[in-house]
Amino acid sequence: MSTAQRIVVDPITRIEGHLRIEAATDEQGRITSAYSAGTMVRGIEIILRGRDPRDAWAFAQRICGVCTLVHGLASVRSVEDALHRSLPDYRIPRNAEIIRNLMIAAQYVHDHVMHFYHLHALDWVDVVSALKADPRATSQLAQSISKWPKSSPGYFEDVQKKIKTFVEQGQLGIFANGYWGHPAYKLPPEANLMAVAHYLEALAWQRDVVKLHTIFGGKNPHPNFVVGGVPSAISVQAGDGHGKGPMHRGGQDATAVNMIGLQTVQNVIDKMREFVDQVYVPDTLAIAGFYKDWGARGEGVGNFLCFGDLPAKGFWDTDSYLIPRGVILNRDLSTIHPIDLDKDDEIQEFITHAWYKYGAGDDKGLHPWSGETEFNFTGPKPPYEQLDVESKYSWLKSPRWQGKVVEVGPLARVLLMVAAGNAQAKDLVDYALKTLDVPVEALYSTLGRTAARTLESKIVADAMPGMYDELLANIKAGDVRTFNEQYWEPSTWPKHMNGVGLMEAPRGGLSHWIVIDDGRISNYQAVVPSTWNAGPRDPQGQAGPYEAALQDRHVLADPKQPIEILRTIHSFDPCIACAVHVTDPDGEELIKVKVR
Secondary structure, eight states: OOOOOEEESOOSSSSOOOOOEEEEOOSSEEEEEEEEEEOOOHHHHHHHSSSSGHHHHHHHHHGGGSHHHHHHHHHHHHHHHHHHHHTTTOOOHHHHHHHHHHHHHHHHHHHHHIIIOOOOIITTOOTTTGGGGOOHHHHHHHHHOOOOOOOOOOHHHHHHHHHHHHHHHHHHHHHOOTTTTOOOOOHHHHHHHHHHHHHHHHHHHHHHHHHHHHHSSSSSSOOOOOBBBOSSOOOSSSSOSSOOOTTTTTEEEEBBBBBHHHHHHHHHHHHHHHHIIIHHHHHEOOOOOOOOGGSSSSOOOOOOEEEEEESOHHHHHHHGGEEEEEEEEETOOTTBBBSSSSTTTTTEEOOOTBOOOOOOOOTTTTTGGGOOOOOOSSOSSSSSSOOOTOOOSSSSOOEEEETBBOOOHHHHHHHHHHHHOOOHHHHHHHHHHHHHHHHGGGGHHHHHHHHHHHHHHHHHHHHHHHHHHHHHHHHHTTTTOOBBTTSGGGGGGOSSEEEEEEEEEEEEEEEEEEEEEEEEEEEEEOHHHHHHHHHHOOTTTOOOOHHHHHHOOOOOOOSSHHHHHHHHHHHHHOOOHHOOOOOTTTTOOOOOOOOO
C-alpha cells in the first residue's frame, strides 16, 4: 500500500509545448485532485496590437509550430468576418473555400495519424516487448485485421532487427524514456511489433501527405494565406512540370495549381484514405480491445463545444458545415444548444488561477473582444517542488461557455455530428462500440476520446474526394477565381470593425477575435483548443477538462512511472504552445541554438 502524496509530472512529454501536471493521491494511489499548469506565457496578442490586420495571419501562425495552418486561417477569417459584419455583400470565392477545406481536412488526417503513432501509441505499446514477438505470428495478426500489403513475416522480422539494434546499442533513440515493462502494458509482443512497424511507416507516410499544403500554400509548415481567399492562382493549362508547356513563364509553369499539381493532390488524398482505412482504424480498434477498462475512466466534464467547420456553401452559412456548430450539455445528444458569439456573458475567459491581471478584477470574466493580456506572475521562484494551487498556478486562462466548463476536440465533434444526424458518424460510432463490445458510456472516456479521433479521421478523409471533385468541376467550367479583391484596401473599411475567425483545429474549437480601429488592430485575442481543455480552475472552483478527467477513476500503479496520467492527458492531444507562447517583452531573440 502506498502513502498519500502529490505527484508532479513536469514536463509532460510527447506534446507540443510545456505542461505541468500535479496530482494528489490517496493511500491506494487513487488521484483525488489534479491541477493543470501551462509553464510558458503567450505574447502574440501583444505583438499584434497596432499592426495591419491583413498581416496578422503571418504572426498568428507562429503561435504553434505544428498547427501553423489553423492559426493562419483563423486569423484570416477573423478579418474577413469583420468585413462581412460591416459590409454584408463581402464574400469569399467558392474555389478559395474549397481549397481551404482541403487544406484543413489534410491537416486533420495528418495531425491525427501523427499524434496516434508518435505521441499517444507509446502509452499503450511496449516497444521493448516487440523483441519477443514471433514475426510469423505478427504477420498473421496484421493480415487478420487489414489488407495492408506490408504484413509479411520477413517485413516484421526486419522491423524487429531495427528495434534490436537500438536496444543493443543502449540507445533507443526515438523510443527513449518510455516506461517499458510497466505492468499497465497489456498488448502481446506481436501486437507491439505490428504497432512499432506502423509507427515507422507513418513517419514516411507523412512526408508525402504534406505535399497538399505545399501545392496550395507554397510551403509547409507556415503555408501562405491571404485575406479574401487563397494565394493559389489556378493555371487552366499546365506545362509539363519543367517550364516547357503553354503556360510557362521564365522557364517555370505559371502556378503549382495546374493539372499536374491537382493530380498530386488527388494522389495525396488517396494515400490518406488508404492509410486511415487499412492501418489507422484497424490498429486503433485492435489496440483498444486490450484496454477496454479505459472506457470507464478519464471522463472530463460531460459538456462539449464545437464551432463547426468545412463549409459546403461558405463560411457564413453554418447550416452547410460538415462539422456542425453547437454545445452538448450533460451528455444529452438530443439537444444541440446554439452559440451566440456576440453575447458578452456567453464566451468568456477567467484568470482567477492564471498569471494575468484584469483591470476590473481577476474574478471577472471577459468576452474575447474585450479581452486583456497583461502578465502578472505571482508564482514561486524556480526551482520549486509544488505550485500553490489555491492561488494562481498557470499561464493558461480558463475559457467558459455560459459559465460552464466544456471540452473541445475530436470527441466533441463526433458527438455533435451524431447529434446532428450525420449517418456516417453514427454508423462508425456504433461499429466501434460493437467491435470493442463496450457500452455507449465508453465514449465519454480516455478510450472514447482516442477512438473518436480515429473515426473523425475517416469521416474527414472520406469527404475529401468530394471537395476535390467540386474544385475540378469549377475549373473545367471556367471558374478559376480564388481571391476577392473587394475591400482589400483599409481605406475602404469602416472606422471600427470587429470579427471572429472560427474553425475546428485538430485539437478542437479555435477562435481568433479581432477589433480593428482606423485600419489597425486595437485588440486581438486567440482562444485555442488547449486553453479550453487545459485551463485551470475558475472563480467557482470548477476544474478544467484535463483536471476533471484525471480525477475520474485513476489509480497509479507506480507513482514514479505515472503512465496513467500520460494516457489521459495524451488522449486530448495537448498543444500548450498554442495555449501559451514565449516572447521577450521587447520582441527580442530569447535564445540562439547552434547545431554542430
